[in-house]
Amino acid sequence: MVTWNNLDTLASFQDLKKADRVNLVEAMAGENGAKRVKNYTIPMAEGFAFNYAAKQVDDNVLEALVKLAKEAQLSEKFKAVYNGEVVNTGENRRVLHHMTRGQLGQAVEADGVDKRKFYVEQQERIADFANKVHAGEITNAAGEKFTTVVQIGIGGSDLGPRAIYLALENWAKKNNTFKMEAKFISNVDPDDAAAVLNSIDVAHSLFVLVSKSGTTLETLTNESFVKDALKNAGLDASKHMIAVTSETSPLAKSDDYLAAFFMDDYIGGRYSSSSAVGGAVLSLAFGPEVFAQFLEGAHEEDKLSMNEDVLQNPEMLDALIGVYERNVLGYPATAVLPYSQALNRFPAHLQQLDMESNGKCVNRFGERVSYPTGPIIFGEPGTNGQHSFYQLLHQGTDIVPLQFVGFKNSQIGTDVVIQGSTSQQKLCANVAAQIVAFACGKSDENRNKNFEGGRPSSIIIGDQVTPKTIGALLAHFENKVMFQGFLWNINSFDQEGVQLGKVLAKRVLAHETDGALKEFSDLLNI
Template sequence: MTKTTNNLDSCEAFAQLTALQPVGNLATLLTPQRVATAQVAMDDGMWFNYAAKAVDEPILQALQQLADEQQVVSQYRQLLDGAVMNGSEQRMVLHHLTRGQLGADVVHGGTSLRDFYQQQLDRIAAFCVQVHNGEVRGGSGERFTRVCQIGIGGSDLGPRAMYLALAHGQRSQKQLKLEASFISNVDPDDAGQVLAELPLSRTLFILVSKSGTTQETLTNESLVREALRSQELDPARHMVAVTSETSPLAQSKGFLTSFYMDDFVGGRFSSTSAVGAAVLMLAFGETVVKEFLAGAHQQDCLALNPNVDENPALLDALIGVYERNVLGYPATAVLPYSQALSRFPAHLQQLDMESNGKSVNRQGQAVRYATGPVVFGEAGTNGQHSFYQLLHQGTDRIPLQFIGFLREQGGSDRVIQGSTSQQKLNANLMAQIVAFAKGRRHKEANKVFVGQRPSSLIYAAQLTPRVLGSLLAHFENKVMFQGFLWNINSFDQEGVQLGKMLTQQVLGGRVEDDALDAYCRLFQS
């Protein structure tokens, strides 16, 4: 790893950034020319537009200097070459390698890991062809028509969000091969509801657990196996596993087959690994998944450019750091104006908050500045009728990230009351950006909109598999760059461990904390 791993507040460029005069009036800054030019190309007609962000040329120049001083692109190159970037766990970070090679060959235990990831994709593709052709069938001899993924955290949020993003478009084109469902929560009502709606004799289940010991996942596996047996179906003919080669699930006779991942791809970064590929390929086929991976790889390529005006993920990351650490904004909202992306904010919530919700640097020392923001969001226009009130007139200024598309996926839009539904959707999107930035004066105080609410916009012609891959990788790389800028480890997640440990005490009847014991008594039946 680079020796230059300075804390943000020790950077000369950060001191210069904080000394600059902030943009005084976002409404004045947001001119027609700026709307047309303040944007960076992403991929195939896809753009990152930052016209409504409160950054002018001096601020952008200081952000470039900050990126250079922190050597963020250099650190990214080292990551691609297989450097140990997850220092607390002494692991490489290789999710980029699951969708293509950009650096040196990464070899571990005598095996090329790019070859390993590609081999797993090829094995999944071959298995999916057998399922789609009816060569692999369930215990009753029926063809599979449904797939259900059992997993939690990164084994659920990303793959579920990606599936939902593409399902309607593929269904409308009559290209959907298997409908997909997901079970994640250990709450028995989650599994119970999903299982009640599935034709079990025609459902293939994917159990996803890297360690093979995840409590919630194994509990739900037992519920699924019990449900299958209750219909006299052999669970081993209805389940596949996605796990590590060293887990208890590997090579188990209780599965049709197993596909593998490793410790170098974190759960929240695993949508382009076997974790996401298995369910997506079963649902959509190999061609769609290849396009999805190609879009992600293209963004990874763009992220290597050291110039912020040609690197959308880096620019997005830098503006976010400026808003968090100079302007003091505590949160950010992700607002996709696409119902297909309804679960994308939930995925980004884990991606960002689990990665950058850290208070110590990579040397284990406490940092004296804010790191990752609170991330939340909802698909438009639903959010407008929910939490936009606070965004517009609340006491906190919350930066916004809009996502929009010129056309719908399904091709079934119609003119109603003089405009199509997609036109109405995009009219709302554009109106919100301007309303947040410019606000409104009014003689009645409760009708005043102060404005000065900054936002960015990612837009493309249509949400395709390639565009979805680009969108995913953009945010993954944004989070990575922000971690480098803050000098924190974005790739471990110790914050989830303490609760797990105390949970095991409760379940094992060995509670050591008096307060925890008191809560246990509240739930005794």
């Protein structure tokens, strides 16, 4: 039987706090460091490897983490998720995003339907629609092919799909699967929509409106902006728009759209990239086969997350080490540092995924927790970040754990040799150097040039950014966040923290304000 207990009530957590701290500078020096790099690696799906040699753990700490995982019943709780139990207690819902990419456990029936069959049906409908667009069977009013697809959405309806599109854009062009350019409109700031509309030919553009409820203020505002632009161009907006929404929303059966594809309440926005939210835009941009490969990579990583052997479960171990850093070592933040320009928006997606999921101060029962929960997440691609915020990471007063992501090969397949090495070799050399520099530091009598070291990091190493590898990478972080939520005994699947601001904004727009809210409204000339 699964029990839900606060982290600080677990005996194994108290033992973990007593474990001797690891001196990372000593642990990573010389042959000791070489042995750690070889021994502290877990294989992942699609050729990835999770290496945690430069983390502040040793065999004793790992043993304590294994005991914590068992006492916290992490495997049993994940099993409850994929078997369709109601683990989203805040909204009294199942959590089924894993099922969009495959069946991990038993069949789950909800709302009178088999949910796996429902998700597959939507994928098949999207694939059929995308193929018809690409074949010129679905065209604009002039009978001409659509060349651009524009996603209108915010939060999870934008960040994940945008990050994945950007990750695969060059790969698709290199591999002849690039079908349509994709653009994204998210911010209610009119400059966002205007910039996109000014960069495209609206007559040859297909717009994807994404809103589960069909009532998201920012998204509907941007839809009106787009419809106005289509009207001004003499075009029928209903012939240029599709909707991704729930079957019960006002958008579901509207004549304003060429077609509507469905999601449901069991998939949160930040977990929705593998649903119709990502499926429509990515299938139109790259073809349904590429989206299917993305789902396959995610499913293969999901299967690894089922492994009850903690030391062979990369997501569970990554989560446990993160909780150790947050709740025992006291580190407040984590930097995600992909050494791949293709992943330039991936950290932004992970900010939402992690901070919206685990930015909670009450447990699953609404009781205040007495320990820190989700860390601050930030990041940029290397090597750009090295010339930005790495100064603080190397020599600042706070230690920030680091999660590197690196690839052995670029997407383009061509490179130049300059000063004896290729660009890709220089990129990989930088990430290898940074890991050791952060861990080992460098002594110098000039305190301004002294590096104390002891700055922990892990790295996920892959061969190349492809649809399957980006799917596996996404699943890794989704499942890591889930496991950490289990450890903190919080609900990682609702997001009440985004609601209050929306309510007050509506009051401002209705001019129902007083006090500070009225004064700020006046200052902003609303």
